[in-house]
């Protein structure tokens with residue numbers, strides 16, 4: 001799917017983000033530091049786009065701007081054609097369910113004192129996706145099955161799970177809210193290679209089944225190539241190149257993309273695991289059904 005189609009779900013035009021600045025209690029007004037400079041991004045329904053670039057290039061800031069988690073100082077963010085750039089908290093609230101984020105470190109994003117049941121159940125009730133606890137439990141159990149986790153994890157807390165299990169809980173939490181758009185920021189960087197492949201495959205299957213639009217931030221270009229349709233290459237807060245993954249990776253147009261490709265070795269994740277059914281695919285290992293001792 002081309003991100004330039006009229007069916008764009010998420011669209012950023014000329015987006016600028018400035019950190020800091022403003023007027024302190026004493027002294028002159030501070031200018032702040034602009035870290036995004038007129039960025040344009042389009043993500044179609046059901047499309048997965050990658051965002052790559054060296055550390056500090058603005059990937060996370062861009063992702064957060066798309067979700068309206070950082071203030072945008074210029075430009076527009078549209079969700080499904082609606083300009084959401086300057087909506088207030090109350091107007092954003094019903095839209096929050098539609099735009100979910102999966103974090104790099106699930107330990108930091110999952111409340112360590114809460115059970116997995118509560119972690120998964122509370123957002124469902126809060127956003128009215130489930131009418132009561134019983135409905136929430138049914139939906140949660142179905143989703144656990146979908147992400148190949150046993151129901152026994154429901155009574156556990158995040159620190160009692162492995163890194164891969166926690167990341168699957170993070171995916172389940174986002175997917176349960178039936179979002180339209182998911183931002184996944186470095187979600188497999190702390191995992192070993194085989195767990196990475198399982199988590200990525202799961203996410204790819206879910207995004208395909210749910211028709212999700214997804215922005216995927218990663219340092220690992222092999223991961224981006226394996227699961228993304230298109231990629232945006234960022235440098236110093238600007239998009240320096242954009243296009244279908246095969247085009248950008250095989251025929252990079254900018255010197256910076258070439259440098260990036262040379263600097264980061266490919267591949268860690270076997271893309272065939274993620275694309276079973278393609279002509280040259282090898283049989284992917286099934287996502288193992290886990291049991292809890």
Ligand SMILES: Nc1ncnc2c1ncn2[C@@H]1O[C@H](COP(=O)(O)OP(=O)(O)OP(=O)(O)O)[C@@H](O)[C@H]1O
Nearest residue numbers: 019020033035053054055056057058059060061062
């Ligand atoms: N809350 C903040 N306050 C001030 N500056 C920030 C803040 N967050 C990020 N920055 C700065 O904005 C720039 C872009 O950071 P950002 O985290 O978006 O880059 P990134 O490409 O995601 O980096 P990394 O790959 O290391 O996560 C960096 O110079 C960073 O220091």
